[in-house]
Amino acid sequence: MAAREKAVMVAVATEALPLSQVHLDLDELAALLDTAGADVVGRLVQKRGAPDPATYLGRGKVEELRALVQDTGAGLVAFDGELTPAQVHHLEEQLPEGVKVLDRAAVILDIFALRARSREAKLQVELAQLEYLLPRLTRRWQHLSRQAGGIGTRGVGETQLEIDRRVIRQRVAVLKRALGGVEKERWVQRRRRQRVPSVALVGYTNAGKSALFSRLSHVETLVEDRLFATLDPLVRRARLGQGLIATVADTVGFIRKLPHQLVASFRATLLEAVSADLLVHLVDVSSPRWREQLRVGEEVLESLGVDPAGCLLVLNKVDRLGGEPRPNVPGRTVLYTSCTTGEGVEELRGVLAEMLIARGAVSVVRLSVAAGEQLQQALACPDVVGQSFSAAGVELYLRRRSRGQ
Numbered sequence: 120m121a122a123r124e125k126a127v128m129v130a131v132a133t134e135a136l137p138l139s140q141v142h143l144d145l146d147e148l149a150a151l152l153d154t155a156g157a158d159v160v161g162r163l164v165q166k167r168g169a170p171d172p173a174t175y176l177g178r179g180k181v182e183e184l185r186a187l188v189q190d191t192g193a194g195l196v197a198f199d200g201e202l203t204p205a206q207v208h209h210l211e212e213q214l215p216e217g218v219k220v221l222d223r224a225a226v227i228l229d230i231f232a233l234r235a236r237s238r239e240a241k242l243q244v245e246l247a248q249l250e251y252l253l254p255r256l257t258r259r260w261q262h263l264s265r266q267a268g269g270i271g272t273r274g275v276g277e278t279q280l281e282i283d284r285r286v287i288r289q290r291v292a293v294l295k296r297a298l299g300g301v302e303k304e305r306w307v308q309r310r311r312r313q314r315v316p317s318v319a320l321v322g323y324t325n326a327g328k329s330a331l332f333s334r335l336s337h338v339e340t341l342v343e344d345r346l347f348a349t350l351d352p353l354v355r356r357a358r359l360g361q362g363l364i365a366t367v368a369d370t371v372g373f374i375r376k377l378p379h380q381l382v383a384s385f386r387a388t389l390l391e392a393v394s395a396d397l398l399v400h401l402v403d404v405s406s407p408r409w410r411e412q413l414r415v416g417e418e419v420l421e422s423l424g425v426d427p428a429g430c431l432l433v434l435n436k437v438d439r440l441g442g443e444p445r446p447n448v449p450g451r452t453v454l455y456t457s458c459t460t461g462e463g464v465e466e467l468r469g470v471l472a473e474m475l476i477a478r479g480a481v482s483v484v485r486l487s488v489a490a491g492e493q494l495q496q497a498l499a500c501p502d503v504v505g506q507s508f509s510a511a512g513v514e515l516y517l518r519r520r521s522r523g524q
């Protein structure tokens with residue numbers, strides 16, 4: 120395994136972004152850096168009206184950063200905002216030789232690159248990285264050629280720039296085509312699965328989606344106290360309340376300020392996930408920022424054309440609340456779960472089944488108990504995905520016939 124890098128984190132506090140908020144943001148950046156393989160050895164925050172257009176920090180602060188980098192031996196400086204290519208360039212010039220300057224988006228892209236396992240996830244991440252690089256490459260080169268100045272250098276720089284851009288654009292086109300093929304394959308698979316009711320788990324990274332997925336489907340998946348443990352959506356069958364069988368999908372987590380290139384290239388994956396009959400929006404209620412994480416999740420859902428109000432809201436990790444009262448979300452029905460103790464999971468199975476039935480995700484057939492032998496035959500039918508018995512008779516839940524099949 121590669122040696123861990125040392126990182127210094129930097130942020131600017133403004134009137135709109137108070138110091139207390141900045142430190143919570145930096146805690147999250149620290150978790151991201153930890154996941155990416157770096158140990159945080161220092162943090163530096165400057166209060167100013169707005170980031171400096173040339174160097175993000177003011178001149179004196181850049182000096183302080185340089186000293187901090189030297190004292191700690193850090194090889195990388197991570198800014199919690201978005202850096203322009205020019206800012207990266209100026210900062211790199213003013214910091215000790217070889218020190219990397221990254222912004223939050225670059226750190227997230229790096230983690231996605233580390234985590235990608237399937238062919239599809241790898242293609243999606245590479246596409247996002249190239250799209251992130253393309254404008255930076257352009258402006259950086261323009262900047263360099265302007266600095267070198269004048270006749271002779273300009274032509275060379277531009278030629279190299281054109282070549283680089285063309286190579287990247289060609290690769291982007293290849294990736295988009297390859298991803299198109301993967302999407303088609305998935306579409307075919309989805310059509311095959313479609314007749315079983317489907318549930319997808321969505322929510323902020325680290326909310327506990329994979330933990331809940333394992334609980335529901337009784338399989339071990341990668342559950343980790345790491346950000347973005349899951350990149351590829353996993354789909355498994357699970358038994359819900361009333362014996363109803365459904366597919367459950369575990370998905371990639373959301374995060375504040377997710378680089379838009381990533382959202383764009385993971386769009387197909389996310390769209391597939393959110394086309395489920397029912398979405399469970401899972402939130403880590405033990406996080407001091409859970410309300411913000413809930414909001415970020417709802418924003419991402421809206422950007423995918425989903426009405427967040429139609430999702431089942433589940434507040435997870437209630438075991439961590441201790442004696443604190445369980446919070447409400449105004450205007451919403453919420454369920455409380457703990458994937459550690461299992462609390463609330465059975466109730467969730469029941470609610471999921473009720474909601475799927477209410478939404479028409481299965482066809483319902485009612486038989487009187489007297490049906491006897493017929494009932495035996497009916498239960499053996501492969502289209503039956505669940506049943507519920509009562510004094511009045513039995514309800515059978517059948518796979519819904521999808522259009523065109």
Ligand SMILES: Nc1nc2c(ncn2[C@@H]2O[C@H](COP(=O)(O)OP(=O)(O)OP(=O)(O)O)[C@@H](O)[C@H]2O)c(=O)[nH]1
Binds near residue numbers: 325328345346350439
């Ligand atoms: N105390 C407690 N910890 C939990 C609970 N559910 C999950 N965790 C822990 O929270 C961490 C994150 O869980 P995951 O299931 O990997 O979270 P995720 O939402 O899949 O995260 P990404 O894949 O990164 O989006 C792990 O360390 C879990 O063990 C819970 O109910 N209580």
Ligand SMILES: [Mg+2]
Binds near residue numbers: 369
């Ligand atoms: Mg996960």
